[in-house]
Amino acid sequence: MDLILWRHAEAEVAPEGGDDLSRSLTKKGERQAMRMAAWLDRHLPEGTRVLVSPSRRTQQTVAPLGRKFKLRDELVPETSVEDVLHLLKWHPETGPQLKGPVLLVGHQPYLGELVAKLLGMQEHTCPVRKGGVWWLRTRLRDGQPQTVLLTVACPELTSSSWDDRS
Template sequence: MDLILWRHAEAEDWHEGCDDLARSLTPRGEKQAKRMAAWLDRQLPEGTRILCSPARRCEQTVLALGRKYKLREEIAPHATGDELLAAAGWPHGKSVIVLVGHQPALGQAVARLLGLQQDSCAVRKGSVWWLRTRERDGEEQTVMVTVQAPELL
């Protein structure tokens, strides 16, 4: 199974009294989303399932890809890394899955899958972490396929 974790692009800052789910991408964030979406579109096979947090900034990020997606409450800003992995069906899902979500849950999922000592790792805004599960010698392994940042595309 391939799991692509895509953090939403740069968004407006949170401030007291604002609706976190309603925060929009900044102009820089819109450029990041377009750049990463163009790269992803060339890489993703047909039939890729795309799951997106209901937060506006995530939906704006995924809209740049121009593919069908589903909003999923279980990957909203309050989610944990384990909840993201469960929503994706990791590690036994049948298709390529793209999850568009938030920190710290994305970093928690990466840390768990790669067996890092810390509970989480930094996932930059707009970046993609592409992981794959495979079986070798009767043991299930997680392989890092690539990490991409929009600034480097």
């Protein structure tokens, strides 16, 4: 199983007492989303399932990809790694039960915690840059699930962004 984790792009700061789920992308965030969507469109396998947090900023991040996606309440900002693993039907001893690639568009800190857990890092969490993608692959090795990092990509280093870094 390939698990592609995409953190939402840069978003507006929530006003005092404002609703976190309704925060929109900034202009920079919109550019980040377009760049990463173009990169992902070139690399995602056909049939990739796309699961997205119900927040406005994640929906705006995934929109330029132009693929169907499902909103999942389990992916709200305050969710836990265990809730995400349950959603993915991922068991610690046997690995993922789902077949095929999954693109998950969500938030820190759980994306970084998921990376750390699946890669067996000693740290509790791993920083995932806004708009960035971490591509993980799980395979069976000697009968045990093994997760490897295939690539990390960020909007600033995609080919279309060299002329417009900020």
